[in-house]
Amino acid sequence: xxxxxxxxxxxxxxxxxxxxxxxxxxxxxxxxxxxxxxxxxxxxxxxxxxxxxxxxxxxxxxxxxxxxxxxxxxxxxxxxxxxxxxxxxxxxxxxxxxxxxxxxxxxxxxxxxxxxxxxxxxxxxxxxxxxxxxxxxxxxxxxxxxxxxxxxxxxxxxxxxxxxxxxxxxxxxxxxxxxxxxxxxxxxxxxxxxxxxxxxxxxxxxxxxxxxxxxxxxxxxxxxxxxxxxxxxxxxxxxxxxxxxxxxxxxxxxxxxxxxxxxxxxxxxxxxxxxxxxxxxxxxxxxxxxxxxxxxxxxxxxxxxxxxxxxxxxxxxxxxxxxxxxxxxxxxxxxxxxxxxxxxxxxxxxxxxxxxxxxxxxxxxxxxxxxxxxxxxxxxxxxxxxxxxxxxxxxxxxxxxxxxxxxxxxxxxxxxxxxxxxxxxxxxxxxxxxxxxxxxxxxxxxxxxxxxxxxxxxxxxxxxxxxxxxxxxxxxxxxxxxxxxxxxxxxxxxxxxxxxxxxxxxxxxxxxxxxxxxxxxxxxxxxxxxxxxxxxxxxxxxxx
Numbered sequence: 001x002x003x004x005x006x007x008x009x010x011x012x013x014x015x016x017x018x019x020x021x022x023x024x025x026x027x028x029x030x031x032x033x034x035x036x037x038x039x040x041x042x043x044x045x046x047x048x049x050x051x052x053x054x055x056x057x058x059x060x061x062x063x064x065x066x067x068x069x070x071x072x073x074x075x076x077x078x079x080x081x082x083x084x085x086x087x088x089x090x091x092x093x094x095x096x097x098x099x100x101x102x103x104x105x106x107x108x109x110x111x112x113x114x115x116x117x118x119x120x121x122x123x124x125x126x127x128x129x130x131x132x133x134x135x136x137x138x139x140x141x142x143x144x145x146x147x148x149x150x151x152x153x154x155x156x157x158x159x160x161x162x163x164x165x166x167x168x169x170x171x172x173x174x175x176x177x178x179x180x181x182x183x184x185x186x187x188x189x190x191x192x193x194x195x196x197x198x199x200x201x202x203x204x205x206x207x208x209x210x211x212x213x214x215x216x217x218x219x220x221x222x223x224x225x226x227x228x229x230x231x232x233x234x235x236x237x238x239x240x241x242x243x244x245x246x247x248x249x250x251x252x253x254x255x256x257x258x259x260x261x262x263x264x265x266x267x268x269x270x271x272x273x274x275x276x277x278x279x280x281x282x283x284x285x286x287x288x289x290x291x292x293x294x295x296x297x298x299x300x301x302x303x304x305x306x307x308x309x310x311x312x313x314x315x316x317x318x319x320x321x322x323x324x325x326x327x328x329x330x331x332x333x334x335x336x337x338x339x340x341x342x343x344x345x346x347x348x349x350x351x352x353x354x355x356x357x358x359x360x361x362x363x364x365x366x367x368x369x370x371x372x373x374x375x376x377x378x379x380x381x382x383x384x385x386x387x388x389x390x391x392x393x394x395x396x397x398x399x400x401x402x403x404x405x406x407x408x409x410x411x412x413x414x415x416x417x418x419x420x421x422x423x424x425x426x427x428x429x430x431x432x433x434x435x436x437x438x439x440x441x442x443x444x445x446x447x448x449x450x451x452x453x454x455x456x457x458x459x460x461x462x463x464x465x466x467x468x469x470x471x472x473x474x475x476x477x478x479x480x481x482x483x484x485x486x487x488x489x490x491x492x493x494x495x496x497x498x499x500x501x502x503x504x505x506x507x508x509x510x511x512x513x514x515x516x517x518x519x520x521x522x523x524x525x526x527x528x529x530x531x532x533x534x535x536x537x538x539x540x541x542x543x544x
Contacts, residue, residue, distance in 0.1 A: 054093040061095075061103060070110040074137050077103060081141075088155045097156040104141060108165050111138040112172035138169060163189060164201055171204050174216075179208040180235040196251060203258050209239040210266035214323045214360075217269055219367050241266035242275060256310040261320040268324025276324055284313060286340055313345050315354035322357075326364035334364070350402045355410070358399055362413050365391055385420070392417045408441045408460040415467045424474045431471070435493055438464045465499055469506055476514045483511055 057080070064073035084091040095103070114134045163186045170178040183205055190197050197205070207213050211234050241263055248255070255263075260283050267276035280286045318338050325334035341347060349357060369388035371381065396414060399406070406414060415434060418427050438460055472486045479485075490507050494500040 054090070057094055058099070062099075065103060065106055070107055073103065074107050074134070074141065077107065078137065078141055091155050100156060101159065101162055104162075105165055107138055107141060108169050110134070112169060115172045158189075160186070160190065160193070160195060160198070164198060167201060167204050171208065176208045176213075176233065177235050179204060180237070183208070196253065199253070199256055199259055202248060202253065203262055206241075206244055206259065206262035206266055208235060210241050210244050210262065211238050211269045212241075212262045212265035214265060214269075214327070217323075217327060219327060220370075241270055241272070245279075254310065257312060257314060257317060260311060261317055264317075264320040264324050268320075268327045271328055273325075273328055273330065280321070280337065283311060284341070285344075286337060313341055313347060315347060315349055315351070315357040317341070318347065318349075319357040319360040322361055322364055326368055329368060331364060331368040350404055354402075355404070355407060358404065359409060359413075361395060362392070362410065365395055366413075389417070389421050405440075406437055408438075411437050411441065411460055412463045415463050419467060419470045422474060424471070424478055427471050427474065431493060434464070434467065435495075439495065461495065461499075464495065465502065468493060468499075468503060472503070472506060472510060476510050481514075481518070483514075486510065 061073065061076060061080070064070070064076065080094060081091070084094065111134045163182070167179055167182050167186065170176075170182060183201070186201060187197065211217075213234070216234060244266065245263060248259075263279060264276065267279055277286075318341055321337050321341070322331075322334045325331065325337065342349075348354065366388075369384065369391060371384050396417070399410075411434065414430075418430055418434075421427070441460065468489060472489055475482060475485045475489070486507055490500060490503040494503055
């Protein structure tokens with residue numbers, strides 16, 4: 001438990017995913033020097049497009065799905081819809097309505113996975129560029145061929161599930177203006193068919209229109225450090241969370257935990273702390289009040305035995321609460337709420353899924369303790385740095401107390417935090433654990449051979465090397481005559497031969513600099529002593 005601290009996817013898609021395990025997107029293409037094809041359909045296709053061969057073509061399309069060849073599936077679907085543009089009967093003979101949803105849904109799910117991969121691999125240009133190609137192909141499949149030109153609507157009835165997947169695709173690509181337009185179309189369709197919007201659609205509506213996506217927030221005039229993408233923005237016209245909440249309950253809908261979290265984010269971004277606290281009280285039974293200087297919370301709304309309830313909080317709920325309060329410079333209050341959630345609800349913060357909460361916690365701790373070096377005097381800067389370090393140390397102790405193992409991103413946070421402390425004893429004490437974590441994560445990234453993990457692993461390796469260089473610099477600064485400590489650092493803690501060579505070069509350079517510095521210091525000392533002697537001699541002469 002955290003103690004006190006310083007401060008429905010569619011039916012068609014579900015059916016598809018139950019039989020097909022989506023693999024790591026396009027990794028083989030990256031390694032084989034794959035060049036993205038132009039968006040225009042090729043002159044030929046791998047499937048037989050003739051009325052007499054519709055069964056064979058159908059089998060070929062589903063063979064792509066079975067083999068996880070989503071690139072070929074995308075191209076062949078585009079070609080098939082173009083071929084049957086004026087032959088509705090031929091298109092029906094090729095694919096049933098459910099089969100179209102299943103195949104197109106698989107392509108969309110694949111592209112969304114590509115989008116997530118691209119957002120994780122910022123700076124890896126081939127991954128980013130390939131994702132843009134997949135996105136445009138998928139949009140063409142959905143919008144141009146299936147919707148705008150009427151091929152899909154004139155042959156098959158467009159289901160709510162298809163529309164929902166359409167929205168999810170734009171959400172995954174952070175095209176929130178398109179989401180807002182799609183929501184209007186979907187609401188009109190739902191009204192026409194007299195069916196309610198699903199909770200998944202409502203979740204997207206709150207996050208897009210209610211500005212409930214912290215990765216796109218700004219804090220103190222700047223984008224938050226853990227933003228997932230650049231160039232993305234909320235729609236120009238947004239909706240107040242209270243308006244969305246009133247509409248949601250007017251329709252008689254029962255929220256799940258994800259809906260609650262979206263409203264928490266929305267109230268937080270709106271800066272309405274009072275309504276945020278009221279919402280937390282109404283949902284989970286927590287109202288913070290002040291009595292004799294102490295924070296008092298009400299009784300929880302759900303019991304531990306209600307763990308399967310739709311509204312039962314989880315680690316992602318805590319991440320939303322932290323973000324909502326910290327966005328308004330109320331990090332300390334956020335931690336009070338986290339403590340209360342931990343007291344009254346069973347929330348396991350030691351799982352792999354809980355790592356996101358810890359990343360959010362460390363990110364906001366860093367953001368809320370940041371400052372401008374130009375705006376503050378040096379003494380005040382040192383005080384804030386000390387408080388920042390103590391906060392991060394407390395959080396890291398809590399992280400380890402929950403038996404968590406840091407991933408590469410959290411390791412980078414830890415190394416940066418230790419470097420900023422400039423406390424040599426602490427750096428040397430933490431070095432064995434940092435070394436073990438970095439090596440374990442690198443081996444894991446090598447085993448899974450995931451492009452982005454390998455990329456992050458390279459960054460972590462560079463950060464670790466920089467970490468060792470910082471320790472070496474501190475060692476020479478503390479005692480320029482001690483050459484054994486820095487030398488042992490190179491021999492014992494380098495990850496490989498390349499790092500050993502690099503660190504040895506740094507060591508040799510630092511040793512020469514230290515010797516030069518010592519010589520200069522000794523010369524200045526001799527000169528100062530001589531000047532002192534002359535002054536004392538002059539003083540003695542004045543006695544006569």
